[in-house]
Amino acid sequence: MFCHSEKGKALTTVHAKGRTPSVVPTSPERGADAAARALATVLASLEDSKAEDIVTIDIAGKSALGDYMVIVSGRSNRHVLAIADRLLTDLKEEGLGSARVEGQESADWILIDTGDVIVHVFRPEIREFYNIEKMWAAPDVDGQTLH
Numbered sequence: 753m754f755c756h757s758e759k760g761k762a763l764t765t766v767h768a769k770g771r772t773p774s775v776v777p778t779s780p781e782r783g784a785d786a787a788a789r790a791l792a793t794v795l796a797s798l799e800d801s802k803a804e805d806i807v808t809i810d811i812a813g814k815s816a817l818g819d820y821m822v823i824v825s826g827r828s829n830r831h832v833l834a835i836a837d838r839l840l841t842d843l844k845e846e847g848l849g850s851a852r853v854e855g856q857e858s859a860d861w862i863l864i865d866t867g868d869v870i871v872h873v874f875r876p877e878i879r880e881f882y883n884i885e886k887m888w889a890a891p892d893v894d895g896q897t898l899h
Contacts, residue, residue, distance in 0.1 A: 787812070787819035787868035790848055794869050797842040798824055801835040803873070809888050811870075821888060822871045825879050829859040835873050836862040 791808065798806055803824040812819040826832035836856065843851055848866060855862040860878045864871040872884065 789846075790843075790866050790868045791820050791822070793842055793846045793848060794820075794822055794839065794866070794871055797839045798822070798835065798871075800842075801838045802831075803835050804876075805879075807885055809885070811888065818865070818868050818870050820869045822869060823874070823879070823885055824871070825874050825876045827876075829875060832862055832873050832875055833859040836864060839864060839871065839873075 795806065795808070803826060805823075805825045807823045809821045809823070810819070811817060811821050824835065826835050833856065836853065836859075840851060840853065843849070843866060851867075852865040853862065860875050861882070862873045864873070872879075874882075
């Protein structure tokens, strides 16, 4: 399911379990091909790791942090850690360099920053508490709200 802004640019992708999106949104910003490749690698890895409630938010042009933010849940601390470990391995195997990682000690919330894609892997109750999707789904510059 894609939500679109007035300009037709994909802003948010919600991935249903077992379904992989056929279109990967790209940004017109620098490195759009690299960002799209990194995003495709991240999403494939997360699907393989059985990550739950995968949400992708296009932040290109809204933040200097990267082009995409991906938010997922793991069922337990162990699952969160396994998702993160698998993602880090897959990124290296694809030649996407070494990502910066925080939060592996507690495995409640692990943040993985690839440069183009920022991935948040949460336990469900931690994700609900911080609710970062709502923060990034604030009204767009054009006054459009993500749904």
